[in-house]
Amino acid sequence: MPRICILILVIIRYLNFIQSLSGEIMKKNAFYAQSGGVTSVINATAASVILEAKKYKTKIGKVYAGKNGILGALREDLIDTSKESISAINSLKSTPGGAFGSCRFKLKSFEENKKEYTRLVEVFKAHNIGYFFYNGGNDSADTAFKVSQISKKLGYQINCIAIPKTVDNDLAKTDCCPGFGSAAKYIATSIMEASLDVASMSETSTKVFILEVMGRHAGWMAASSALARNKKNDAPHIILLPEIVFNQKKFLNKVGDIVKNNNYCVIVASEGVKNSKGKFLTESDTKDAFGHSQLGGVAPYLSALISKKLKLKNHWAVSDYLQRSARHISSKTDLLHAQAVGIYAVKYAVRGMNGVMPIIVRSKSKKYSWKIMPASLSQIANVEKKLPNSYISKDGFNVTKKAIEYLQPLIQGEAFPKFKKGIPNVQKLKLIAVKKKLTDWNN
Amino acid sequence: MPRICILILVIIRYLNFIQSLSGEIMKKNAFYAQSGGVTSVINATAASVILEAKKYKTKIGKVYAGKNGILGALREDLIDTSKESISAINSLKSTPGGAFGSCRFKLKSFEENKKEYTRLVEVFKAHNIGYFFYNGGNDSADTAFKVSQISKKLGYQINCIAIPKTVDNDLAKTDCCPGFGSAAKYIATSIMEASLDVASMSETSTKVFILEVMGRHAGWMAASSALARNKKNDAPHIILLPEIVFNQKKFLNKVGDIVKNNNYCVIVASEGVKNSKGKFLTESDTKDAFGHSQLGGVAPYLSALISKKLKLKNHWAVSDYLQRSARHISSKTDLLHAQAVGIYAVKYAVRGMNGVMPIIVRSKSKKYSWKIMPASLSQIANVEKKLPNSYISKDGFNVTKKAIEYLQPLIQGEAFPKFKKGIPNVQKLKLIAVKKKLTDWNN
Numbered sequence: 001m002p003r004i005c006i007l008i009l010v011i012i013r014y015l016n017f018i019q020s021l022s023g024e025i026m027k028k029n030a031f032y033a034q035s036g037g038v039t040s041v042i043n044a045t046a047a048s049v050i051l052e053a054k055k056y057k058t059k060i061g062k063v064y065a066g067k068n069g070i071l072g073a074l075r076e077d078l079i080d081t082s083k084e085s086i087s088a089i090n091s092l093k094s095t096p097g098g099a100f101g102s103c104r105f106k107l108k109s110f111e112e113n114k115k116e117y118t119r120l121v122e123v124f125k126a127h128n129i130g131y132f133f134y135n136g137g138n139d140s141a142d143t144a145f146k147v148s149q150i151s152k153k154l155g156y157q158i159n160c161i162a163i164p165k166t167v168d169n170d171l172a173k174t175d176c177c178p179g180f181g182s183a184a185k186y187i188a189t190s191i192m193e194a195s196l197d198v199a200s201m202s203e204t205s206t207k208v209f210i211l212e213v214m215g216r217h218a219g220w221m222a223a224s225s226a227l228a229r230n231k232k233n234d235a236p237h238i239i240l241l242p243e244i245v246f247n248q249k250k251f252l253n254k255v256g257d258i259v260k261n262n263n264y265c266v267i268v269a270s271e272g273v274k275n276s277k278g279k280f281l282t283e284s285d286t287k288d289a290f291g292h293s294q295l296g297g298v299a300p301y302l303s304a305l306i307s308k309k310l311k312l313k314n315h316w317a318v319s320d321y322l323q324r325s326a327r328h329i330s331s332k333t334d335l336l337h338a339q340a341v342g343i344y345a346v347k348y349a350v351r352g353m354n355g356v357m358p359i360i361v362r363s364k365s366k367k368y369s370w371k372i373m374p375a376s377l378s379q380i381a382n383v384e385k386k387l388p389n390s391y392i393s394k395d396g397f398n399v400t401k402k403a404i405e406y407l408q409p410l411i412q413g414e415a416f417p418k419f420k421k422g423i424p425n426v427q428k429l430k431l432i433a434v435k436k437k438l439t440d441w442n443n
Numbered sequence: 444m445p446r447i448c449i450l451i452l453v454i455i456r457y458l459n460f461i462q463s464l465s466g467e468i469m470k471k472n473a474f475y476a477q478s479g480g481v482t483s484v485i486n487a488t489a490a491s492v493i494l495e496a497k498k499y500k501t502k503i504g505k506v507y508a509g510k511n512g513i514l515g516a517l518r519e520d521l522i523d524t525s526k527e528s529i530s531a532i533n534s535l536k537s538t539p540g541g542a543f544g545s546c547r548f549k550l551k552s553f554e555e556n557k558k559e560y561t562r563l564v565e566v567f568k569a570h571n572i573g574y575f576f577y578n579g580g581n582d583s584a585d586t587a588f589k590v591s592q593i594s595k596k597l598g599y600q601i602n603c604i605a606i607p608k609t610v611d612n613d614l615a616k617t618d619c620c621p622g623f624g625s626a627a628k629y630i631a632t633s634i635m636e637a638s639l640d641v642a643s644m645s646e647t648s649t650k651v652f653i654l655e656v657m658g659r660h661a662g663w664m665a666a667s668s669a670l671a672r673n674k675k676n677d678a679p680h681i682i683l684l685p686e687i688v689f690n691q692k693k694f695l696n697k698v699g700d701i702v703k704n705n706n707y708c709v710i711v712a713s714e715g716v717k718n719s720k721g722k723f724l725t726e727s728d729t730k731d732a733f734g735h736s737q738l739g740g741v742a743p744y745l746s747a748l749i750s751k752k753l754k755l756k757n758h759w760a761v762s763d764y765l766q767r768s769a770r771h772i773s774s775k776t777d778l779l780h781a782q783a784v785g786i787y788a789v790k791y792a793v794r795g796m797n798g799v800m801p802i803i804v805r806s807k808s809k810k811y812s813w814k815i816m817p818a819s820l821s822q823i824a825n826v827e828k829k830l831p832n833s834y835i836s837k838d839g840f841n842v843t844k845k846a847i848e849y850l851q852p853l854i855q856g857e858a859f860p861k862f863k864k865g866i867p868n869v870q871k872l873k874l875i876a877v878k879k880k881l882t883d884w885n886n
Contacts, residue, residue, distance in 0.1 A: 038643050040636070068646040097639025103647040189866050190765050193483070196540025196869070197768040200481050203511040204546040209764060228866060299761075300743060318742075320760035321652060325636040328772055331865065411865035422774065422854035423632050423671060426639070 027059060028130025030349070031073060032081075033066030034165075035105075035136030035143065038098040039179025040186075040327040041338035042165050045135055046099060047092040048342025049163070050081050053131075059350045064127060064434055069103035070134070070143055074116065075441050076123050078434035091427035093335070094417035096327035099429055102136075107143050110153055119441055120147065121156045126437040131159050131349045135342075137166035137177070138382055141357060145377040148355030159349040162357040162377055163341050167324040169220035172383035173375040174359035178341055179324065181334025181410035184224030186326040187213055187268070188411060190319070192228035195235035195266045198315070202264035208255060208306050208314035210267045211236075212299035214323060219243050219387040221323070222270035223399045224407050235266035240298070242272030243387050244396040246281060252309050254397055259312060269298045328424050332413025337370070344372040368409035470502060471573025473792070474516060475524075476509030477608075478548075478579030478586065481541040482622025483770040484781035485578060485608045489542060490535040491785025492576055492606070493524050502793045507570060507877055512546035513577070513586055517559065518884050519566050521877035534870035536778070537860035539770035542872055549582055550589050553596055562884055563590065564599045569880040574602050574792045578785075580609035580620070581825055584800060588820040591798030602792040605800040605820055606784050610767040612663035615826035616818040617802035621784055622767065624777025624853035627667030629769040630656055630711070631854060633762065635671035638678035638709045641758070645707035651698060651749050651757035653710045654679075655742035657766060662686050662830040664766070665713035666842045667850050678709035683741070685715030686830050687839035689724060695752050697840055702755060712741045771867050775856025780813070787815040811852035 032049050034042055046065070053060045065079040066072025072079075079100055081089070092099055107116055123129070134144040144162035151158050164171050169180035191211055198209040215221035219241030228236060237258045240246065258265040273281055281301050299316035306314050337360055344358035356374040363369040391403035417424040475492050477485055489508070496503045508522040509515025515522075522543055524532070535542055550559055566572070577587040587605035594600050607614050612623035634654055641652040658664035662684030671679060680701045683689065701708040716724055724744050742759035749757050780803055787801035799817040806812040834846035860867040 034643070038640055071646065095639065096636045097641075098643030100643075101646055102643045104644075105647055185865055189771055190769070192866055192869070193539045193768040193770055194764040196538065197481055197764045198540075200477070200541030200543075200545045201547075203514065203544055204548055211765075227864070230869070230871075297743075300740075315763050316761070317763035317765050318759070318761045319765070320758050321637040321640045322633050322654075322760050322762070325640040326633070327636055328632055408864065413865070414859070414862055416857070416859065419857055421670070421851065422628055422856070423635055426635070426673070428673075 027061045029061040029128050030063045030131035030133060031066055031078070031124070031129045032063055032133040033069045033072055033135065034098040034100055034102045035069040035134060035140035036102060036165075037137070037167065037324060038096070038102050039165055039167050039324050040096040040182045040330050041179055041335050042135060043092040043095045043097070043099045044335055044338040045163055045165060045178060045342040047089050048339040049133055049346055050089050052343045052346040056346070056350045060131060060346070061128065064129065065100040068101035069105060069136075069140075070107065071103050071105055072100070073120055073123055076126070076436045076438050078127060080432050080434045083432040084429050088427055088429055093339070094327060094415075094424065095426050096325040100431070104139075106139055107146050109146070110149070117146075117150060117154060121150060121154050122438060124156060124158065127434065130157060131161075133161050133163055133345050133349070135163040135165050137164075137168065137171060138384060141171065141377055142381040144357075145355060145381040148377060151354060159352060159354050161345040161349050161353065162380070163345045164357055164359065165338070167214060167221065168216050168218055170216065170218040170385045172380050172385050174357070175362040175370065176337070176360055176410055178334060178338035180220060181337065182326065182330035183214070183221055183323050184227065184407060185331040185334070185411035186323050186329050187211075187221060187225050187319075188227035189329055191225045191236055191266065191268060194317070195228065198235075198264050198266060205313060206264070206315045207259050207312040208265045208267065210269060210299045210302050210314065210316040212269050212271055212297050212316070212318045214320070215242065215270050215272060217242050217272045217384060217386065219270050219272075222268050223387055223391065223403055224411070225268040226399045226404055227407055227411055233262070236268045237262065237265045238267040238397045239399060240267065240269040240273045241387060241392060241396070242270045242274060243392060246273050246275050248305070252305070255306060255312070256310055259310075267302065269302055271298055273298055327417055330415050331411045332415040333410055335415045340372050344374075348374055368412075470504045472504040472571050473506045473574035473576060474509055474521070474567070474572045475506055475576040476512045476515055476578065477541040477543055477545045478512040478577060478583035479545060479609065480580070480767060481539070481545050482608055482610050482767055483539040483625045483773050484622055484778050486535040486538045486540070486542045487778055487781040488578055488606055488608060488621060488785040490532050491782040492789055493532050495786045495789040499789070499793045503574060503789070504571065507572065508543040511544035512548060512579075513550065514546050514548055515543070516563055516566055519569070519879050519881050521570060523875050523877045526875040527872050531870055531872055536782070537770060537858075537867065538869050539768040543874070547582075550586050552589070553592070560589075560593060560597060564593060564597050565881060567599060567601060570877065573600060574604075576604050576606055576788050576792070578606040578608050580607075580611065580614060581827060584614065584820055585824040587800075588798060588824040591820060594797060602795060602797050604788040604792050604796065605823070606788045607800055607802065608781070610657060610664065611659050611661055613659065613661040613828045615823050615828050617800070618805040618813065619780070619803055619853055621777060621781035623663060624774035624780065625769065625772070626657070626664055626766050627670065627850060628774040628777070628854035629766050629772050630654075630664060630668050630762075631670035632772055634668045634679055634709065634711060637760070638671065641678070641707050641709060648756060649707070649758045650702050650755040651708045651710065653712060653742045653745050653757065653759040655712050655714055655740050655759070655761045657763070658685065658713050658715060660685050660715045660827060660829065662713050662715075665711050666830055666834065666846055667854070668711040669842045669847055670850055670854055676705070679711045680705065680708045681710045681840045682842060683710065683712040683716045684830060684835060684839070685713045685717060686835060689716050689718050691748070695748070698749060698755070699753055702753075710745065712745060714741055716741055770860055773858050774854045775858040776853055778858045783815050787817075791817055811855075
């Protein structure tokens with residue numbers, strides 16, 4: 001081989017080496033964490049982030065999951081998702097709860113606690129983290145928004161993307177929130193089933209049934225119970241929304257009327273219902289066995305009220321965590337949303353975006369369709385989207401046709417998990433910790 | 444045609460006529476009714492009774508369903524099931540609740556209220572009813588047992604068969620009760636799902652989760668939550684059974700220990716748990732907003748106890764009717780049981796049996812198999828089968844391997860209903876009333 005050829009080969013080799021070196025330097029690891037109350041499909045989002053990230057081998061290295069949300073970053077408690085098999089990652093699509101642990105922890109502002117931010121940068125540097133994905137609701141969007149400002153305020157380049165998730169469905173900008181559709185499907189199904197039970201018992205036994213649902217200050221979850229109806233007068237007969245001040249007299253009259261005409265009455269009450277003084281019903285005058293001001297929730301409160309004032313036999317249920325973890329009855333549409341926001345979060349990050357959230361945008365066509373678009377976190381953090389007035393019936397005890405039209409598509413389709421030994425099969429992850437490089441964090 | 448042939452033809456015709464006439468006279472209508480708390484599969488039993496009866500055209504005429512249980516017979520409120528399409532009857536297999544209405548109504552004894560029995564005979568005679576099927580639990584077996592004695596005591600021939608049904612699983616003689624397996628599957632699935640939720644939140648939020656389940660004085664439903672476990676120390680960590688006296692100190696110590704070692708604790712509590720004075724926990728010292736002695740159930744009681752004594756953040760849920768109407772997560776094995784007891788009830792009746800119940804008998808082989816056998820109602824009525832000692836762990840907070848082995852087969856298999864618009868599709872029956880022939884019943 002002539003010398004000139006050898007020289008060319010050496011040059012090409014060298015250039016390749018330089019290129020791969022710069023690639024390695026350019027390549028950053030990603031941090032993903034779950035925050036706030038979990039849902040039945042938040043792990044499907046996690047799976048999508050991890051699997052999508054694998055497609056950008058020149059840009060994204062490993063995906064480290066934060067143990068217990070942002071705390072995982074502060075404490076350097078990182079889980080190496082590359083140690084999990086692809087089948088284990090795929091199994092997350094049918095696993096409820098938060099696979100990496102969640103948290104209720106709000107970062108203070110830069111001015112109040114700069115230490116938290118410098119610690120984050122320290123951890124990011126130590127583990128070459130350049131992408132930050134935070135999967136949560138309002139508070140979590142606030143955390144992500146603050147993290148997104150690190151680039152500017154502390155000069156550390158980070159692509160921060162918040163990923164929506166909340167059964168409360170109260171995030172601004174997005175048409176709906178992943179997790180909500182499944183909880184809505186659980187509520188609509190459960191209240192339909194329980195109503196058939198009550199109906200058959202009402203002649204000689206229970207006349208009133210009350211189901212308390214979550215949703216905080218927004219009535220989306222309570223409203224979704226209306227999807228249980230086949231005909232106008234089907235159960236639920238009364239929906240108590242947090243957007244409407246509770247009027248005891250009007251409520252009792254309504255219950256009495258319904259039992260008179262229909263023989264039984266089914267009520268869905270939001271945990272966030274408040275009286276005219278702006279207090280939760282259970283705060284007002286209930287004392288528990290120990291003299292505390294809050295024993296139970298809205299459902300037992302209403303039950304006691306109906307027993308006392310109307311002397312009607314009643315039963316009540318409180319679904320609590322069951323409604324937000326019921327993966328066995330998840331909505332397929334919701335599951336698709338949860339996966340899509342995970343995929344787009346990664347796409348946005350590798351495109352260099354920062355401080356955005358992939359949101360679900362509904363098309364204006366009659367047939368339900370949707371797409372994912374980015375929205376600025378500044379417009380989402382700490383904003384709470386309540387049920388609009390046009391979704392609430394005039395008497396305040398029901399939702400409108402417009403609300404039904406909005407809600408209906410979100411519970412469509414089933415996505416049953418695989419069952420083993422009679423219950424949904426859940427594969428546990430290995431959750432292998434990334435070796436710590438820093439001293440412990442003392443907050 | 445020679446005269447002799449004509450004569451023979453006439454004689455044959457006459458004999459056929461006599462035969463069909465006697466067939467019509469022999470042929471009796473059947474009465475079927477549902478009683479007590481309904482289940483997610485009681486309508487599957489109803490469908491089986493109605494469809495099986497059609498196979499005995501020479502013996503059984505129409506199947507009349509009693510509106511609201513035995514009250515339908517007393518009030519002559521009968522529903523003509525022959526007016527329903529076969530597809531509507533088949534749809535009952537996936538419809539929870541009691542399609543014909545149920546009741547909580549106990550017949551008095553012959554001696555106390557003979558009037559009730561003479562009225563029943565009056566209605567039976569008026570509608571040519573010779574078969575009586577009563578689908579219920581303990582109390583209903585008592586009603587059926589009393590009705591079965593009408594033949595002897597009032598000389599009216601009736602074949603009375605009680606058909607088992609109860610989520611409480613507390614009927615004597617039968618290996619298990621239709622309805623229980625599905626409720627058990629709901630509980631095991633729900634507590635597994637909710638436990639994953641609690642686990643992920645436990646670092647900074649909820650440490651203890653309590654689910655209250657039904658079951659009256661027997662712990663079968665609470666015990667079934669143990670099926671949620673994959674490994675020994677998985678949730679639920681504590682099961683409170685009505686068979687074990689509640690010891691507050693031992694309970695709080697146990698909760699504290701579990702939270703210390705495991706970071707969170709999941710508790711399943713039976714509604715029937717009692718203290719050392721034999722009183723329900725909620726009866727003991729809880730006052731509601733109106734000074735009544737019972738606001739909520741066991742779950743909010745335990746929640747308040749844990750908050751006060753252990754200062755641990757906790758959440759609680761009460762499934763109430765949701766657990767016994769959750770047809771969307773019914774056990775296929777349970778559904779098959781529910782159908783089989785309906786089929787055999789009809790078989791027993793046409794064989795001339797009276798005062799029996801088709802029970803489920805488990806084979807002794809390792810692989811689960813079962814058959815239906817008749818058992819005398821005298822041994823079933825008013826008997827309550829509790830969890831045997833051998834099924835309860837030594838410390839009283841758990842169940843044994845033996846209990847798991849008993850429970851496991853009962854939740855096997857899925858039998859998802861068809862969904863329409865995102866929720867299970869329920870077909871409503873026409874419920875056409877049979878024309879009354881008697882004066883109103885004044886009890």
